[in-house]
Amino acid sequence: MEAALAEAARAPAHGDVPVGAVLVGPDGQLAAADHNRREELQDPTAHAEMLVLSAAARRAGMWRLEGHTLVVTLESCAMCAGAAVAARLERIVYGAADLKAGAAWSLYNIPQDRRLNHRMELVAGVLERECASVLADFFGRLRSRSPDGAGGVDERPVLDQAGPG
């Protein structure tokens, strides 16, 4: 999670909400690391999780990432949780819960839906305080810069202590 936090810290330099992710292979080696680049690339699909899954699979020449663990600072949204299932991951480990859009416990539990063709382990709340702080600091700075105090980003995650633990 420290590596994912280090990735998250790189996002604000290009105006992106600080969410970082790393993918760890079955051998424990780092398969990919990246952070949210939606604003930088102007691509709605460029969340941290999507970038690491796509990069690792293309590099390995294998879309099935069985045995891999995705480590991400914020609970994944429906797109990213769905991608984790599509990639056949073994595990998602996340830091802060996202009550507003989280799809790995909060609103949905897509990675563990028995109706889908793959399920995985979920571990939540790892370095939760640190992961949440990175986001709170980012949105706090945005608000302090904004004349109306509302900030310029419309997707502030609702952070919470809840989660599958």
Place this chain on the structure above:
Amino acid sequence: MEAALAEAARAPAHGDVPVGAVLVGPDGQLAAADHNRREELQDPTAHAEMLVLSAAARRAGMWRLEGHTLVVTLESCAMCAGAAVAARLERIVYGAADLKAGAAWSLYNIPQDRRLNHRMELVAGVLERECASVLADFFGRLRSRSPDGAGGVDERPVLDQAGPG
């Protein structure tokens, strides 16, 4: 939907399940067209919908695809339905329902979840028979080639007449 079907027809040439998608802009012009390339690119995120959303947004230099309509031959999975919300689409139009993994009515209705920060119109069952036939033919050919009759693809959508219609 004819354009999406034409895209779907290109997928089997590289071993991919035939699903095609087009994105139509607010002006009615084609913004992007593509088909499933998971096998070709060995990328679990390379579903038809993801490719058109990413391509159109990057080309326009704008991740918000407000006013855009996604037309796809098969009901979107959680990843793609989540991406449609992330991209702020106005509408998804799909052909065949996917009872096994569909997230735009069948298992979830992510594009119309009031808890999320964006919702859109859903139109299902457009050229449903044609869209389902393309898939049935593909899986039929796979089965007839396979010695055990089981086929080589593990993700046959469960096609059905149901949907939000």
